Amino acid sequence: MYPQIIETVAQLPKVNDERKEILKPLADFIQHQLANNKQVNINFICTHNSRRSHLSQVWAQIAAAYYNIDNVHCYSGGTEETALFPKVAETLMQQGLDIFKISDGKNPIYAIKYNDNTQPIIGFSKKFDHPFNPTAEFAAVMTCSQADGGCPFIPGAEQRIPITFEDPKISDNTEAQSQVYAERSLQIAAEMFYVFSIISK
Secondary structure, three states, X not given: OOHHHHHHXXXXXXXXXXXXXXXXXXXXXXHHHHXXXXXXXXXXXXXXXXXXXXXXXXXXXXHHHHOOOOOEEEEEEEOOOOOOOHHHHHHHHHOOOEEEEEEOOOOOEEEEEOOOOOOOEEEOOOEOOOOOOOOOOEEXXXXXXXXXXXXXXXXXXXXXXXXXXXXXXXXXXXXXXXXXXXXXXXXXXXXXXXXXXOOOO
């Protein structure tokens, strides 16, 4: 894992008890799948699949690697397709990841690396039921209240888990944008690392 990511992880904020309760169903799902020798498939879902769902996907995959928990596969999707917001990629790069575009256009595809020798995370905006994502035996984690309320049924999901985050989009076109995106990324990272830290192998 890249040294700067390790530095970022060392500075993650603490997760409070209220959030720990919200995160418990995800930890329980992961533990159950591992106990039954099954793959852990997690699809993080938000309305536009542009910000919070990508941050959650990336940090959950990194947390699984950090704690040496195998057979974890993280995905993301939306109720509609837009594009990965450039500030998200910029924020992750500042926090230690290596990110480069595989393809350009209205909805670019990014390779997101946290280790030179590990297959990159593929980041692009897509609907939650896009063929890139799992169709069965996965947890659907709803990362925004709009998707949680507007998408009550996710076909193929074994479990539907609301873990919502405030949208950093509120800071777009303001002087606070960089700080807000960095803070939201670190919050999501802290919570994903907490989840995987309590998993028994």
